[in-house]
Amino acid sequence: MYPDNFRYTKEHEWVRIEGDQATVGITFHAQKELGDIVYVDLPKLGTHVEQAKPIGSVESVKAVSDIFAPMSGEVVEVNGLLTDSPEKLNADPHGEAWLIKIKLSAPQETAHLLSAAEYQAYVGAE
């Protein structure tokens, strides 16, 4: 369920690191808890985001949840797909429905993140 090459937060974001860039999304568990997602509010290109600080929100038919930055850096890409098709977040949260890409400013922050096994245990126990 949870890819081994991702790192996870306790707020249910995932991050995939490739060199000095990272792709950010929300987890399968997050979308399942939210239910049908109707709107995603994402930061603008060039925004500086800080680990654990809110960067946007996901709205479903039953709730609005903040999205927290799993790592610090600058937003270099925003997934335009979600503007018109927020429901993709329910269908493929770990794949095409990624949220943003950031250029990392503090790669050592991965120390604060969970591995796939740890996250699986965390949501299993939740």
Place this chain on the structure above:
Amino acid sequence: MRYLPKSDLERRQMLDLIGASRLEDLYAHLPENIRFNGDLNVPPGKSEYEIADYFGARGGENANGFASFLGAGVYHHYRPVLVDAVVSRGEFLTSYTPYQAEISQGTLTSIFEFQTMLCQLTGMEVANASMYDGSTAVPEAAMMAMRVTGRKRVIVARSVHPEYREVLATYTRHQNVEVVEAGFDNESGAIDLRALERIVDKNTAAVIVQSPNFFGGVEDIQPLAALAHANGALLVHAFTEAVSLGVLEPPPDADIVAGELQSFAISPSYGGPFAGVIACKEKYVRQLPGRLVGQTKDASGNRAFCLTLATREQHIRREKATSNICTNQALIALMATVFMTVYGKRGLRELAEQNLAKAHYLGGELKRRFTGPYFNEFVAQASACDTINEALLRRKIIGGLPLARFYPELDGAMLLCCTEMSRRGHMDAVAEEFGA
């Protein structure tokens, strides 16, 4: 709501039930030094006859039956009797804002019609379910533009209603927003485009223009919008006189239209309550404050209405609130809805034409301060505004607004308004007092 007075016996029974010996026991926990001792200075009760007599006498002090040439954001228009017949129905009058919205299909239907007609009148793609009034709609539109652009600088024309600009200053004061005023051309009264070009920059979120502006002048929106757009800013079109929409083409270049609907059968009532509205391009709908009613189908496939958008922070994320409006101005907005329905497309046009014609009759008799085109208000050059207004009052005519109160540089200029209610005789009387 009924007022049910309690008898001494009922008071005694209630006190006995909770084990208190007298009413003051209920306040015993409050320190002695902050409690008021003694009797309130309220006269003894009066009979119904005395009360009717008193209020009749006080009501007689009003300028009932006076003609009025005062506009400046609040307009003297005819209110069709159908308006009060509809809004005084209990289903509308006594119902509070629909929290479980979909149960109140009647209210939602009326709001949907309100939004639809305002889209038609403003030429915008979406209109919200109303705002408190124009003075809050305009700053909310400015905040919307700031959220859309991510910028913190707003340019507002000095010819936007001065009190709207005061509310804008209140909204922005503690939000680290820079508000810059753009002057008007001393000859035409329209916004000074050359001066505006110098102050619009790449940090500007919005250019706010009113048309007809506070002087009654019709602005040429297109070049202003082009200038704003070239800098990545939004053009906010404000209006105070909704009747103007009957003849003035809605501004297709505007991004947000925000204004006041008092002209649509809402009583002046000493300054409120009124109803405002924000309409915009659909791409900005997520930043639209207030709420939005949409059309849908119920479980059996029948046409039904629902709350399509209501900012969630109003209910569950209050610390993230972006706007100061929580619901809508339902009952007052309904007056506007009934008004628009009664007049219809052609009726509103005829009404606007009457306003235009009457203002131009009086405007032609007086020395106008500005040369630009105007709708139903204009600025007249006077020798002494106060003397003229006092003389008019003696003739049971309320004169115009001496502009020096808001614009010291326009000392000796008076803002006058004519509507369908202005009669020839009264207009001639005004011209006479101006010495025309």
